[in-house]
């Protein structure tokens with residue numbers, strides 16, 4: 001019966017081959033099939049449309065911010081693969097989580113949300129505006145408006161009282177990280193300013209971008225090397241931001257890199273071209289034989305759920321840079337194409353046979369799985385089409401989303417009762433701060449014991 005066992009093995013190998021993600025970038029339908037399998041795998045983590053679950057949120061243990069990032073991946077899936085299967089779900093999610101003031105501080109998140117969390121939803125709705133994603137009904141906030149509200153509320157938190165400027169990581173004083181000024185928060189403010197500048201043509205956003213960039217460079221969050229530039233993690237206000245935490249993450253490099261690309265494309269100032277190219281040069285540290293990896297944690301197998309999604313944003317930011325700054329396209333498309341092939345062959349695990357892994361140097365699936373793994377593979381796959389599709393639209397060349405420069409700072413309508421800050425609610429907020437602060441202290445003490 002040896003032949004029978006042999007046959008069974010052959011059949012199961014064939015079966016697993018038929019479910020694995022096959023990719024030939026020269027054949028559009030091959031790419032579409034590959035991306036579709038990965039997108040279905042991504043959406044397997046979405047249960048927000050099921051009974052008792054929350055619209056817009058992905059299943060445990062994925063945080064709210066990552067959901068904002070994941071919807072951005074699904075917008076890219078729609079745009080580059082020209083597949084609108086998920087568009088209604090995307091719109092519903094983006095509109096459900098806006099919060100009462102349409103600035104992506106929904107009440108459920110409002111005790112834990114950081115500047116970076118808010119920004120990742122802002123970045124997604126900015127893409128919706130730039131890609132001309134179907135506009136919400138007129139009685140709902142529009143994509144551009146939401147992006148402006150996120151930008152404006154973040155900009156209002158600019159803090160000159162320490163480190164000569166910068167945004168703190170956290171919005172609320174009771175969260176740990178309130179005394180840390182980090183690159184993802186400041187980089188996202190810079191990035192959004194750059195995109196809003198190009199989309200709206202409003203000079204105030206350029207001025208903001210310059211201010212944030214200069215502060216990051218002066219502080220040392222952006223390296224001062226000549227031919228290549230890096231972005232470091234952050235610094236704490238206790239030392240007046242002199243102790244730079246040296247970790248480098250793909251998403252921070254991508255936020256600044258693509259922000260410079262938007263600014264060059266918009267202003268045509270050669271300063272931004274040089275910087276774009278310096279950040280492209282620096283990005284090489286995240287590639288090995290042109291295959292991307294999260295250098296700070298992947299080798300030591302210590303990437304947490306958040307970090308496992310960073311490469312997805314990096315792919316998106318690289319793709320848009322190739323669209324906006326033609327001198328960068330050859331090296332970037334080599335990285336994207338090679339990483340897409342590597343990701344596809346690593347998406348061969350799980351019970352469905354096409355679950356994506358984390359380490360794409362690995363031949364086949366490495367046993368890791370999750371929302372971040374699916375997001376990363378999907379973004380690298382779809383961005384292989386970056387040069388075949390129009391660059392981000394602006395309000396004057398095809399973008400139809402409308403907004404308001406004052407979004408997020410307008411006087412709230414009086415019927416918002418409980419959110420309106422009165423002396424009473426300030427006292428209430430103070431008490432909440434105190435209670436939460438106390439319980440964190442108690443919990444920490446308890447954990448330490």
Ligand SMILES: *[C@@H]1O[C@H](CO)[C@@H](O)[C@H](O)[C@H]1NC(C)=O
Pocket residue numbers: 024025026
């Ligand atoms: C795709 O086309 C290029 C150029 O025509 C060729 O070099 C490459 O081998 C092709 N790749 C595949 C997977 O067929």
Ligand SMILES: *[C@@H]1O[C@H](CO)[C@@H](O)[C@H](O)[C@H]1NC(C)=O
Pocket residue numbers: 032033035036037039040083084085
């Ligand atoms: C569009 O996406 C869905 C879900 O990923 C997939 O089932 C469908 O086959 C895709 N259509 C095309 C033409 O690729």
Ligand SMILES: *[C@@H]1O[C@H](CO)[C@@H](O)[C@H](O)[C@H]1NC(C)=O
Pocket residue numbers: 054055096097099106107108
């Ligand atoms: C807030 O949480 C409640 C309870 O889980 C849920 O029913 C509601 O849909 C959530 N709202 C948002 C905007 O997430």
Ligand SMILES: *[C@@H]1O[C@H](CO)[C@@H](O)[C@H](O)[C@H]1NC(C)=O
Pocket residue numbers: 162163164218219240
């Ligand atoms: C903090 O650093 C800035 C430069 O980044 C400097 O201008 C300022 O005087 C310093 N403040 C203190 C209190 O040392």
Ligand SMILES: *[C@@H]1O[C@H](CO)[C@@H](O)[C@H](O)[C@H]1NC(C)=O
Pocket residue numbers: 217218219220224
């Ligand atoms: C980096 O260079 C800029 C501009 O030349 C300068 O203002 C800044 O102080 C430098 N930063 C550090 C950390 O040396």
Ligand SMILES: *[C@@H]1O[C@H](CO)[C@@H](O)[C@H](O)[C@H]1NC(C)=O
Pocket residue numbers: 226227228274275277278281
């Ligand atoms: C990028 O690196 C190359 C060498 O690899 C160098 O020739 C080039 O000047 C660098 N670009 C910038 C803007 O510094």
Ligand SMILES: *[C@@H]1O[C@H](CO)[C@@H](O)[C@H](O)[C@H]1NC(C)=O
Pocket residue numbers: 288289299361
């Ligand atoms: C780079 O890739 C090679 C070949 O796949 C591998 O042997 C090496 O360990 C990788 N380097 C890093 C830093 O992961």
Ligand SMILES: *[C@@H]1O[C@H](CO)[C@@H](O)[C@H](O)[C@H]1NC(C)=O
Pocket residue numbers: 264265268323324325326391
């Ligand atoms: C800006 O991007 C567009 C679209 O890719 C491109 O045609 C144009 O040349 C770019 N502008 C500059 C100054 O590179």
Ligand SMILES: *[C@@H]1O[C@H](CO)[C@@H](O)[C@H](O)[C@H]1NC(C)=O
Pocket residue numbers: 025026330333334337384
């Ligand atoms: C990447 O793949 C696309 C799609 O096949 C192709 O048009 C492009 O030339 C490739 N670029 C590089 C640098 O490999």
Ligand SMILES: *[C@@H]1O[C@H](CO)[C@@H](O)[C@H](O)[C@H]1NC(C)=O
Pocket residue numbers: 132393397398399400
């Ligand atoms: C953007 O969407 C609007 C409204 O649907 C449409 O009229 C316009 O033609 C679209 N722009 C592009 C470039 O497709």
Ligand SMILES: *[C@@H]1O[C@H](CO)[C@@H](O)[C@H](O)[C@H]1NC(C)=O
Pocket residue numbers: 152202203204205404405406
């Ligand atoms: C330009 O942007 C600034 C800063 O966000 C805003 O205050 C101003 O109202 C905007 N101007 C216009 C004409 O929209």
